[in-house]
Amino acid sequence: MKFVLVFLFLFFNSYSFAQPNNFVQDSIVLDKFKAYTLTESVCYYDLQNLCKKIGHRISGSTAAAKAVEWARQVLINAGADTVYLQPVMVPHWVRGKEDVILNLKNKKKIKLNPLGIGNSDGTNGKPVSAPVVMVNSKEDLEGLQPSDVKGKIVFFNHVWDQSKANPFHEYGGCVYYRWAGPSLAAKYGAVGCVIRSAGSAYDSFAHTGSMRYDSAYPRIPAMALSYKDAVFLEQLINKKEINQLTINSTSYMDAEVLSYNVVGEIIGTELSNEIITFGGHLDSWDVGEGAHDDGAGVVQCIEVIRAIKNARVNPKRTLRCVLFMNEENGLRGGKEYARLAKQKNENHICAIETDAGGTSPRGFNFSGTEAQRNKVKSWLNLFYPLGVYDFEEEGGGADIGPLKENKVTNAVMGLFPDPQRYFDLHHTHNDVFEQVNRRELSMGAVAMTMMVYMLSEYGL
Numbered sequence: 001m002k003f004v005l006v007f008l009f010l011f012f013n014s015y016s017f018a019q020p021n022n023f024v025q026d027s028i029v030l031d032k033f034k035a036y037t038l039t040e041s042v043c044y045y046d047l048q049n050l051c052k053k054i055g056h057r058i059s060g061s062t063a064a065a066k067a068v069e070w071a072r073q074v075l076i077n078a079g080a081d082t083v084y085l086q087p088v089m090v091p092h093w094v095r096g097k098e099d100v101i102l103n104l105k106n107k108k109k110i111k112l113n114p115l116g117i118g119n120s121d122g123t124n125g126k127p128v129s130a131p132v133v134m135v136n137s138k139e140d141l142e143g144l145q146p147s148d149v150k151g152k153i154v155f156f157n158h159v160w161d162q163s164k165a166n167p168f169h170e171y172g173g174c175v176y177y178r179w180a181g182p183s184l185a186a187k188y189g190a191v192g193c194v195i196r197s198a199g200s201a202y203d204s205f206a207h208t209g210s211m212r213y214d215s216a217y218p219r220i221p222a223m224a225l226s227y228k229d230a231v232f233l234e235q236l237i238n239k240k241e242i243n244q245l246t247i248n249s250t251s252y253m254d255a256e257v258l259s260y261n262v263v264g265e266i267i268g269t270e271l272s273n274e275i276i277t278f279g280g281h282l283d284s285w286d287v288g289e290g291a292h293d294d295g296a297g298v299v300q301c302i303e304v305i306r307a308i309k310n311a312r313v314n315p316k317r318t319l320r321c322v323l324f325m326n327e328e329n330g331l332r333g334g335k336e337y338a339r340l341a342k343q344k345n346e347n348h349i350c351a352i353e354t355d356a357g358g359t360s361p362r363g364f365n366f367s368g369t370e371a372q373r374n375k376v377k378s379w380l381n382l383f384y385p386l387g388v389y390d391f392e393e394e395g396g397g398a399d400i401g402p403l404k405e406n407k408v409t410n411a412v413m414g415l416f417p418d419p420q421r422y423f424d425l426h427h428t429h430n431d432v433f434e435q436v437n438r439r440e441l442s443m444g445a446v447a448m449t450m451m452v453y454m455l456s457e458y459g460l
Ligand SMILES: [Zn+2]
Pocket: 281, 293, 294, 327, 355
């Protein structure tokens, strides 16, 4: 017993020396959040309900509408002072039947397992068959003769660079081929486009995601292949065994649909007109269950409300949880939220997004002034016991980007979870509830709650 008391004395003594005075008081509040979310919270079961009862929920779908009503109810139950919907028109892309077939010179046909790239046009059920031309990069394509590409299907075989320690540093480069590859191929006369998935896994799951047609060129069909299918196709091309590739798809863009951002607030007690927005996105791609991307972020943000209410803490500033609609293929929710905030001349101190998966938190990306970053970094000791140590990376989040662009806030942050498995999973059939670990998800929720609370008490 004596030993324990001596230990406690030394611990608190050293702790208080390490912290500015009021942070000792804060650490007691933060410990309450921690104890609650890591033991009795239903955050993980929220994710289970979202994934298993609603499932994937692309913008404009019936499932997305169900997710809106689900989120509204869960935010009310979490204890938000006020919960409301923000209407926004969203695109509705519909995936149809999709095929990529290899027609070999020996007359054999082999079906691959593709995923159409989101927003792309199908072939109206009429197969497009053509010889395939493989390139590794934009420069490779641009170096070809027009006759090498015209009337063919371009295969962008851009390989994910595994040598980068932070996979987010690789994603942008790979995603270029998904986003712009189809129109780049069409510019040179291609009739179809297939890409190696913008993902890091060595498996059979193709990654979908967003693309945009350049109106200057024909809208050609576009498909993503898994790592294994891409390697297989590459080998057959190198062995000159392929006669033609066939793409067939009934996917299409349907009419726009009325949907909503879901918002829940805790009204600040002292500086209620100063707002801290924190959010994730409610929509997902139309495969898997949108568990890491971004069900995890959604339930973590709801947990911030629940944990603060459970601790009976009255934050100084207004805390606004925003579950954005249509991050994946249009960003309409994020844009509308920023537009309204600007129109109402709201005072936003900071916006935080959690949209990088439900694994263990490692830090917060940040974009703002150096003074603001240093202020956040002065709280590091409070976060360090969670394994949250990295406040150096530049960043924020897609949905809160428009807030910064429109100068509604000058500081944005993004929760940075361990990134090593995220690009194996997101936008695939494999992004399911079972891929999320309860403890890791909850640790991310704790980090979010702590950051939101500190911003509420100290501003930025
Ligand atoms: Zn996302």
